[in-house]
Amino acid sequence: MTENKERQPQVKISRRIFLAGGLGAASSIFVGSINPEKVLAATKKASFDVEALRKAVTCDISLPSDKDFKDKVYGGLWNRYYANRAPQVAVQVKTDADVIAAVKFAKANNMKVAVRGGGHNWCAPSLRNGGMMIDLTNMNKVISIDPVTKIAVCEPIISNREIQQKLKAHNLAFPSGHCPQVKLSGYLLSGGMSWNQGVWGHGVESVEKIEMVTADGELIVADKDHNQDYYWAARGAGPGLFAVCLRYHLKLYDIPKAFTCSAYNYSMEQYKEVAQWISEIAPKLDPCVELSLWMVTAPAELAEKTKDQGGKVCMVTGTAFTDSQEKGKAAMALLDTCPVISKCLSKSVNQPSDFEGLFDASGALWPENMRNQVEAMFSNNNPAEILDATAEHFKKCPSPATVFMFAVFTGPNVPTPPPKDTAFSMTGKLYGGPWTMWKDQADDAANLKWHKEMITLLKPFTVGHYVAESDTVTYPEHAVHAYSKANWQKLAELRKKYDPKGVFFNFTDGLA
Ligand SMILES: Cc1cc2nc3c(=O)[nH]c(=O)nc-3n(C[C@H](O)[C@H](O)[C@H](O)COP(=O)(O)OP(=O)(O)OC[C@H]3O[C@@H](n4cnc5c(N)ncnc54)[C@H](O)[C@@H]3O)c2cc1C
Numbered sequence: 001m002t003e004n005k006e007r008q009p010q011v012k013i014s015r016r017i018f019l020a021g022g023l024g025a026a027s028s029i030f031v032g033s034i035n036p037e038k039v040l041a042a043t044k045k046a047s048f049d050v051e052a053l054r055k056a057v058t059c060d061i062s063l064p065s066d067k068d069f070k071d072k073v074y075g076g077l078w079n080r081y082y083a084n085r086a087p088q089v090a091v092q093v094k095t096d097a098d099v100i101a102a103v104k105f106a107k108a109n110n111m112k113v114a115v116r117g118g119g120h121n122w123c124a125p126s127l128r129n130g131g132m133m134i135d136l137t138n139m140n141k142v143i144s145i146d147p148v149t150k151i152a153v154c155e156p157i158i159s160n161r162e163i164q165q166k167l168k169a170h171n172l173a174f175p176s177g178h179c180p181q182v183k184l185s186g187y188l189l190s191g192g193m194s195w196n197q198g199v200w201g202h203g204v205e206s207v208e209k210i211e212m213v214t215a216d217g218e219l220i221v222a223d224k225d226h227n228q229d230y231y232w233a234a235r236g237a238g239p240g241l242f243a244v245c246l247r248y249h250l251k252l253y254d255i256p257k258a259f260t261c262s263a264y265n266y267s268m269e270q271y272k273e274v275a276q277w278i279s280e281i282a283p284k285l286d287p288c289v290e291l292s293l294w295m296v297t298a299p300a301e302l303a304e305k306t307k308d309q310g311g312k313v314c315m316v317t318g319t320a321f322t323d324s325q326e327k328g329k330a331a332m333a334l335l336d337t338c339p340v341i342s343k344c345l346s347k348s349v350n351q352p353s354d355f356e357g358l359f360d361a362s363g364a365l366w367p368e369n370m371r372n373q374v375e376a377m378f379s380n381n382n383p384a385e386i387l388d389a390t391a392e393h394f395k396k397c398p399s400p401a402t403v404f405m406f407a408v409f410t411g412p413n414v415p416t417p418p419p420k421d422t423a424f425s426m427t428g429k430l431y432g433g434p435w436t437m438w439k440d441q442a443d444d445a446a447n448l449k450w451h452k453e454m455i456t457l458l459k460p461f462t463v464g465h466y467v468a469e470s471d472t473v474t475y476p477e478h479a480v481h482a483y484s485k486a487n488w489q490k491l492a493e494l495r496k497k498y499d500p501k502g503v504f505f506n507f508t509d510g511l512a
Helices: 015-020 036-045 050-056 069-074 096-108 160-168 184-190 228-234 268-284 325-336 355-365 383-395 441-461 485-498
Strands: 089-092 113-116 132-135 142-146 151-154 207-213 219-223 244-251 258-267 289-297 312-322 346-353 371-374 377-379 403-408 430-438
Touching: 050 089, 050 096, 069 089, 096 113, 096 132, 096 207, 096 244, 142 160, 151 160, 160 184, 160 355, 184 244, 207 228, 219 228, 228 485, 258 268, 258 325, 258 355, 268 289, 268 312, 268 325, 268 383, 268 403, 289 325, 289 383, 312 325, 312 383, 325 346, 371 441, 377 441, 383 403, 383 441, 430 441
Parallel strands: 089 132, 113 132
Antiparallel strands: 142 151, 151 244, 207 219, 207 244, 258 312, 258 346, 289 312, 289 403, 371 430, 377 430, 403 430
């Protein structure tokens, strides 16, 4: 790695100190919660003038000594497992001027900056030890939607559901992510594994322009003609970006007139035939069909029938985005041709839906308030090989909420080349892995062990990772493997050029 090590966070608080701490009321749902006294003691040693920072910004700031600090720093995190890192100060910016002032203050005071978007990244890279957290929670408006130019301008903290709801009023849509609550903020900076990706491309491919604040505290506009290096880096660098993004200018699309959805539950006994058949139909399907292969806990009505298979099923889902239900049905016809379809335990075929329906379904599979470990990867293997290696292990999964899913990309050009002009640079025939989800802290050890074993099983099939859905905290090398070698190198060079003093945390600093 050629990351900039010049500037280290001022306060070094070891993970051990955090883990040693007792659980505070506000964060009792988190593991390894911080010991606020230790953080406070460390902060007291820090040499920055709190009053000067208060004067520099118009917004609230939170210090570890504040009663609501834990709530401000951890309350917005999706993953209830992580709360073992803490900044020296969190700044809840409200305006561009706040962001500029905060960055300039950090730079002048040798503090490092981490950015909190929606807090949805599974491994919480917005939480670093020491430094300043710039929290964008208040920057949550859709500024404009122009149905003529088909461009929307959004602040970062807009959820997938919200953007699609607003665009629907204009018969427009955007390649957002899949779950309702996740925010555009970090999604658009990481790559963007989107709905209807086969037709619309990744989220980053529809980011036309970004307004951002640099490490010098300068507000710039980056697009294909201006500040091209920033434009390139922002579309993929994710947690490794060296700027704060304040507004995204998004390219919009006509909303598909028909969303056609099917789901088939097969016994795990049939996973081999199902997965092999999936590999054969994927290249024949139109790219407008989003196809996924799953191992999940059986729905309640199939619990009895699947008892001898660990209560799990092998599920196939498809969603077609088309002009009419007829075209949707035609596009989905191949999903009815599985050689073991007569043994299908239950199915729901060609149901009309819309974004609301898709978000409801995804929201149910990835529920809130869970403890999570996630490792999504790209693969070029036959899904049958992957399930062969993992099915037995999945049946022993300690938590019924855990989902194992692979998006199987469709169409004749798979794997499609990654976009040419973005830091995001991964591709594969498949994308997915285990989303290990559980509720109680008491079950941490069992789930962590199971998850780790699953990653080991998947390793031989992995060609790359995705910074938005990989545990780059536990496995820093997965950040490296989320980029082509050339792009990883270019990112490091750009960081050196545009953030030579290391104002922004890089991928790895402040995590241990
Ligand atoms: C339930 C669920 C479903 C998901 N589904 C998908 C999916 O379908 N497709 C997909 O691609 N991803 C998906 N993700 C992953 C998600 O897109 C990323 O984790 C993304 O980072 C979330 O954005 P955020 O702003 O909430 O991130 P945060 O956790 O707030 O930020 C992550 C990092 O990104 C950087 N960052 C964020 N915002 C900014 C900004 N405005 N300026 C500068 N840096 C910033 C910071 O370095 C920060 O540490 C899903 C996540 C969850 C929890």
